[in-house]
Amino acid sequence: MKILISNDDGFQAPGIVALHAALASVADVEVVAPEHNNSAKSNALTLHSPLYVHTAPNGFRYVNGTPADCVHIALTGLLGYRPDLVISGINNGANMGDDTIYSGTVGAAMEGYLFGIPAIAFSQVDKGWGEIDAAAQKAREIVEQMQSRRIVGEAPWLLNINIPNMPLAALKPLKLCRLGRRHAAERVIVQESPRGDTMYWIGAAGPAKDDAEGTDFHATAQGHVAVTPLKVDLTDHQNLGYWAQTAARMVASEPAPSAQTKAP
Numbered sequence: 001m002k003i004l005i006s007n008d009d010g011f012q013a014p015g016i017v018a019l020h021a022a023l024a025s026v027a028d029v030e031v032v033a034p035e036h037n038n039s040a041k042s043n044a045l046t047l048h049s050p051l052y053v054h055t056a057p058n059g060f061r062y063v064n065g066t067p068a069d070c071v072h073i074a075l076t077g078l079l080g081y082r083p084d085l086v087i088s089g090i091n092n093g094a095n096m097g098d099d100t101i102y103s104g105t106v107g108a109a110m111e112g113y114l115f116g117i118p119a120i121a122f123s124q125v126d127k128g129w130g131e132i133d134a135a136a137q138k139a140r141e142i143v144e145q146m147q148s149r150r151i152v153g154e155a156p157w158l159l160n161i162n163i164p165n166m167p168l169a170a171l172k173p174l175k176l177c178r179l180g181r182r183h184a185a186e187r188v189i190v191q192e193s194p195r196g197d198t199m200y201w202i203g204a205a206g207p208a209k210d211d212a213e214g215t216d217f218h219a220t221a222q223g224h225v226a227v228t229p230l231k232v233d234l235t236d237h238q239n240l241g242y243w244a245q246t247a248a249r250m251v252a253s254e255p256a257p258s259a260q261t262k263a264p
Contacts, residue, residue: 001027001147004083004112006070008038008091008104011062014129015090015136019122020060022136023087026144030083031060032074034067034104041066041104043111053078067108075115085143085152086112089122090135094162096125096216097180099205100230106160110232113158118151121158125220126165134168138225142174162216162226175224180215182206 003023007016011033023029035054046065051073055061061078063070071086088108095103105121112119122139124132142161146152160179164171183206191199211217216226236243 001085001152002081002083003027003029003085003087003143004071004074004079005029005031005087006033006067006074006108007089008034008041008067008108010034010037011056011060013037013092014132015092015122015124016060018132018136019087019090019139022133022140023143026140026147027085030074030079032070032078033060033062034070035062035064038066038104040102041068041107042102043068043107045069045072067104068111071108071111071115075112075117083112083117086117086119087122087139087143088112088120090132090139090163091121091123092129093123093127094125094220095121095123095160096162096220096226097208098182100160100179100228106230109160110158110230113156114232116156118153118156119158121160123160123162124165125162128165130165131167134166134171135163137168138163138171142225158230158232160216160228160230162220164220164223164225166223170223172222172224174227175219177216177219177226177228178214179228180211180217181209183209 005016005020007013009015016033020029020031044066046069051063051065051069053061053063063073086109088105091105095105100106105123109119109121124135185206186203188203189201193199208217216228219226
């Protein structure tokens with residue numbers, strides 16, 4: 001099995017180093033990751049400046065771009081082959097609920113999915129890299145189980161997996177979850193720069209709003225590894241009928257074009 005690994009914390013982050021070490025014994029693994037931290041870059045691609053690829057002493061390749069840039073470049077020419085699986089992480093902190101919209105970790109995995117390759121985004125629930133080796137071992141277990149059950153190599157899928165910062169033996173079994181929801185982010189932080197200019201810092205993410213049973217927030221709080229299947233289609237299918245009726249009424253209320261505006 002050939003695996004491409006990326007992340008959004010940068011190629012030197014403990015999460016990607018531990019993940020590579022855990023997977024290298026069970027797969028042919030290559031790393032193409034951002035040069036610097038690119039958290040909250042979502043699916044952004046760099047279109048108006050050149051990208052450069054360098055190789056670190058440990059063989060990891062790193063790019064002066066976003067997580068999606070890294071996976072895109074890797075899949076469209078850098079690797080020279082098509083990997084069986086794209087894995088992003090292990091992220092320094094949770095990617096649950098609304099986080100998945102902003103997450104560079106999820107963005108990197110999603111880029112693989114958009115190219116038709118199965119993809120997983122791995123994150124630890126708490127920041128600080130506590131029990132990172134246990135999280136990496138759990139990630140390897142999941143990948144091995146998927147491979148043995150021939151889940152890898154079928155139609156593409158996208159999974160978001162959050163692992164509590166706990167010893168491996170203490171982690172509870174996988175639990176399939178839906179995304180929870182967060183409250184709105186905290187207020188922007190305003191500071192003055194040394195030169196007297198006003199600076200604005202994005203506030204912290206809001207606390208959990210929907211953390212009911214069945215959500216990723218609830219599962220990880222109980223010590224489970226939370227697994228959430230994601231999709232790219234943002235269409236509000238449930239309300240398509242409502243909007244069709246609304247659009248029809250809007251069209252019906254439009255004034256008829258005047259003689260001057262009619263096409264000849």
